[in-house]
Amino acid sequence: MIHDYHVTYFLISVPSVYCLPNEKIGMEVAFVGYSNSGKSSAINALTYQKKLTKVSKTPGCTQLINLFEVSPSIRLIDFPGYGYAKKTKKSKNYWHDVICKYLKKRENLKGLILIMDIRHPIKYLDQKIIESALSVDVPICTLLSKSDKISKNILQVTSKKIIHDMQMMFEKNIQVEPFSVVKKYGIQSLKRVLNNWLR
Ligand SMILES: Nc1nc2c(ncn2[C@@H]2O[C@H](COP(=O)(O)OP(=O)(O)O)[C@@H](O)[C@H]2O)c(=O)[nH]1
Numbered sequence: 001m002i003h004d005y006h007v008t009y010f011l012i013s014v015p016s017v018y019c020l021p022n023e024k025i026g027m028e029v030a031f032v033g034y035s036n037s038g039k040s041s042a043i044n045a046l047t048y049q050k051k052l053t054k055v056s057k058t059p060g061c062t063q064l065i066n067l068f069e070v071s072p073s074i075r076l077i078d079f080p081g082y083g084y085a086k087k088t089k090k091s092k093n094y095w096h097d098v099i100c101k102y103l104k105k106r107e108n109l110k111g112l113i114l115i116m117d118i119r120h121p122i123k124y125l126d127q128k129i130i131e132s133a134l135s136v137d138v139p140i141c142t143l144l145s146k147s148d149k150i151s152k153n154i155l156q157v158t159s160k161k162i163i164h165d166m167q168m169m170f171e172k173n174i175q176v177e178p179f180s181v182v183k184k185y186g187i188q189s190l191k192r193v194l195n196n197w198l199r
């Protein structure tokens with residue numbers, strides 16, 4: 001089904017997964033990744049809105065789960081990034097653990113968009129998230145963010161290597177899309193993935 005992502009609006013911010021809307025209603029896609037990997041930027045690019053979600057130079061700022069609605073039954077969930085704990089009392093793994101539990105039991109979760117900085121791909125907590133998603137058959141697409149930071153020929157080689165490394169690690173083909181909000185790479189692919197999950 002083709003959705004109109006630019007009409008996406010902010011729904012609510014909640015401090016924990018226990019405050020999420022009823023999982024019997026509607027469909028969800030979650031955006032996850034390390035702090036500062038580019039999750040909020042990806043949602044803004046997808047929805048053509050510069051300020052839908054706050055983009056931050058300081059990692060670890062977002063400590064709430066932000067919910068957006070593409071339409072009344074279609075939600076995008078922007079989870080706080082994992083792997084960074086300086087500014088809060090929570091551990092570095094706190095949001096990672098929350099996301100793993102969430103994805104294992106959330107009935108209406110249709111897929112996971114995992115955002116990894118192309119220069120630092122498949123770090124430890126990313127691996128653990130992928131393993132959790134695979135264990136319960138939640139579809140995953142990984143966006144290699146900040147692809148504008150490396151040259152075009154290196155980009156091709158790097159993407160191929162990441163695809164290959166993930167095949168070796170997980171013995172599965174996981175979709176990988178080079179992504180850049182600066183050069184607008186991967187936005188159409190992201191829409192295609194979401195349209196495919198959200199039907
Ligand atoms: N050059 C470049 N910078 C990006 C890109 N995506 C995000 N950033 C920057 O990375 C930082 C963190 O982005 P943000 O979306 O807040 O990350 P989040 O913590 O994962 O939500 C900000 O300074 C963004 O401007 C990208 O595709 N290219």
Ligand SMILES: [Mg+2]
Nearest residue numbers: 039040054062
């Ligand atoms: Mg963010």
